[in-house]
Amino acid sequence: MSRVPHLAARLQGFGTTVFAEMSALAVATGSVNLGQGFPDYPGPPEVLDVARAAIGTAADQYPPGPGIPELRTAVAEHVRRFRGLDRDPGTEVLVTAGATEALSATLLALLETGDEVVLFEPMYDCYAAGIAMAGGVARPVPLHPPAPSSPTEPSGPWTFDPDDLRTAITARTKVLLLNTPHNPTGKVFTGAELALLAELAVANDLLVLADEVYEHLVFDGGQHLSIATFPGMAERTLVVGSAGKTFNVTGWKIGWICGPAPLVAAVRTAKQFLTYVNGGPFQPAVAAGLGLPDEYFAAAARDLQYRRDVLVQGLAAAGLPVISPAATYFATVDVRPVQPDGDGLAFCRTLPERAGVVAVPTVVFYAPEHAHLGRHLVRFAFCKSDAVLGEAVERLGRLA
Ligand SMILES: *Cc1c(COP(=O)(O)O)cnc(C)c1O
Numbered sequence: 001m002s003r004v005p006h007l008a009a010r011l012q013g014f015g016t017t018v019f020a021e022m023s024a025l026a027v028a029t030g031s032v033n034l035g036q037g038f039p040d041y042p043g044p045p046e047v048l049d050v051a052r053a054a055i056g057t058a059a060d061q062y063p064p065g066p067g068i069p070e071l072r073t074a075v076a077e078h079v080r081r082f083r084g085l086d087r088d089p090g091t092e093v094l095v096t097a098g099a100t101e102a103l104s105a106t107l108l109a110l111l112e113t114g115d116e117v118v119l120f121e122p123m124y125d126c127y128a129a130g131i132a133m134a135g136g137v138a139r140p141v142p143l144h145p146p147a148p149s150s151p152t153e154p155s156g157p158w159t160f161d162p163d164d165l166r167t168a169i170t171a172r173t174k175v176l177l178l179n180t181p182h183n184p185t186g187k188v189f190t191g192a193e194l195a196l197l198a199e200l201a202v203a204n205d206l207l208v209l210a211d212e213v214y215e216h217l218v219f220d221g222g223q224h225l226s227i228a229t230f231p232g233m234a235e236r237t238l239v240v241g242s243a244g245k246t247f248n249v250t251g252w253k254i255g256w257i258c259g260p261a262p263l264v265a266a267v268r269t270a271k272q273f274l275t276y277v278n279g280g281p282f283q284p285a286v287a288a289g290l291g292l293p294d295e296y297f298a299a300a301a302r303d304l305q306y307r308r309d310v311l312v313q314g315l316a317a318a319g320l321p322v323i324s325p326a327a328t329y330f331a332t333v334d335v336r337p338v339q340p341d342g343d344g345l346a347f348c349r350t351l352p353e354r355a356g357v358v359a360v361p362t363v364v365f366y367a368p369e370h371a372h373l374g375r376h377l378v379r380f381a382f383c384k385s386d387a388v389l390g391e392a393v394e395r396l397g398r399l400a
Contacts, residue, residue, distance in 0.1 A: 014129045018364045022348060029352040032392040034311075035360045037183070037329040039383040043248035044296065047289040051252075054281035063277050066268060067095020067256070074287035075241070075256045081294075082215070083226045085234065091261040094268050097278040098253035099213045099242035104130040105271040106209050106238055106257065110175060111136040118168045119177040120160060122184050122365030122374055124211070127177060136175075139168040140367050143185055145377065148321030148334050155324045158187040162196060169204050176206045178227055181214035184365050184379045185332060186325020188222055198230035207263070208233065213242040213255075216297045218327040219305040228259075235260050238267065243286040245329075246300070252282045304329070304382070307389060311382035314393030318355075319400045329383040332362060334376055338399055342376040356395045 004015045019036060026033035042048060054060075066072065072089035079085050087093055096102040103126060111117070113135035119127055121140035131138045141164045146156030169176075178197060180189040189197075201208050208227055215224045228237040238259035244250035257267055308324070312331055315322045323332040339347040344361035351357055362377035382389060 010132050010135065011129070013368070014132065017125065018345070018348075018360060019125075022358050022360055025349070025352050026358040029356065029358075031352040031356045031358045032388060032395060033358045034380045034382070034384065034392055035358045037381045037383060038244075038250045039248040039329075040385050040388060041248060044289065044292065046292060047247050047249070047285050049285075050288045051281050051285035054284050057281075059281045059284060061280060063095075063280050063283055065272055065277060067093070067277075068283045068287070071095055071254075071256075071283045071287040071290075074290040075258060078241075078290040079239070079258055082297075083229055085226070085228055085258075087258045088261070092264055093256060093258050094264050094271065095277075095283060096255045096257060096271060097275040098244060099211060099240045099255040100126055100253075101271060101274055101278075102240040102255045102257040102267070103127070103209065103211065104133065105274055106240075106267045107131055107134040107136060107175070108274075109266040109270040110134075110207060110209075110263075112174075114172060115174040116170060116172040117175045117177050118165070118173055118206075120179070120182065121367060121370055122362055122377075124179055124183050125365065127179075128367065131177075137172070138367065139170075139173065140370060141165050141168050142370060142373050143182075143187065145185070145323055145332065145334075149324050155322070157190070157326070158182075158185045158323075160193075165197075165200065169200060169206070173204060173206055175209055176201055177209045177211070179211040180227075181212075181218055181224060181327030183214065183328055184330050184360075184362055185323075186328045186330055188218055188224060188326045189227075191225055194225055194227045194230055198227055198233050201227075201236060202232040206236070208237040210237055210239045212239055213245045214328045215241065216246050217301055217304050217329070219301060219308060220326065222326050224327070236263075238263050243282070243289060246297070247286065247289045249282070249286075252279055252286070254279045254282050254286045307382045307384065310386075310389050310393065311380060314389075314396055315380065317393070317400065318396040318398075320396070329381050330379050331382060333359075333378045333380060335378055336376050339376075344374070344376055344378045347378055355398045357392050 076089040149155035242255040362374040
């Protein structure tokens, strides 16, 4: 990778992302963009209307640093309702500028230079950069893909080797960063896997940073479990959530983090000098959203499951072996049958021309030294309207 002038050494290698390249390619070629994971349909009116009404009021000015009390209370009640955890809205909940700020503020707050963070790979792109900006070192543990499924059967789970995990944890490990449901794989970590992670966290005295932004987007009657609910974990776990994924408002950038008071106070120290506050009129709207009845959250999962099925069937019909996800916005494809050199990046660069569709190569979610593990995989987003998904599926049919 070429050196970017002026850029600090710790950020070299994080220069330009393939997301920008693929989005530009989508615009230039008039392709259907299934690269970036954002919904193209609106959120619930109960949420949108509150934000509209709040604009032009005192909500336009700086909210309190930790977030408006109404939203902190709504986060605590939501965590009690869905996870059975008691968090004090005064000291154990912090509102952030999206899950992204919650993650980067936590890494900045907790890591000394050289401290290590163990996490699963492929990994959401902001983790490696967030760890690097905080002076930490990422220790990725590979997730292994299952064999692609037929369109009528669910795929097996992505798995990891517990010995790889044990080897990755060293005396320098400070944080275990766990994303479940997981982007980009769509894996939902099982109770047995979480029990093992919890046991290792306790045995090695690790702090756990749990990114659960897809907590409500789980399919086929599956269940999201929070590692914070496992024995010995409530006192060492920070859980991150986001309104973006739950209420189809990714541009609002309202997130939150919950955990024991001393850890939340540490995160708040870093957060107050990053953005201080954000999204005044959106905070009461998200509070209203978090209070919606259980049926809203169940319906959101059902709706997205239907979109998953449309895309997975379309990909399979196009001759692409699909790993059908158990959750999230994304399906993964093994490109080898249609791209004999098995190069997912090359496949994505030519897909706009071949089929008028844009996707993202999974290789970008791996550390450079592990790129070979995800070279043949490509991620497609299905959080799109019927018209867009239908058009994408029809175009992908050109590959068959
Ligand atoms: C989208 C996403 C985020 C970022 O959430 P924001 O609230 O938009 O900052 C964090 N983690 C994962 C796994 C995501 O997919």
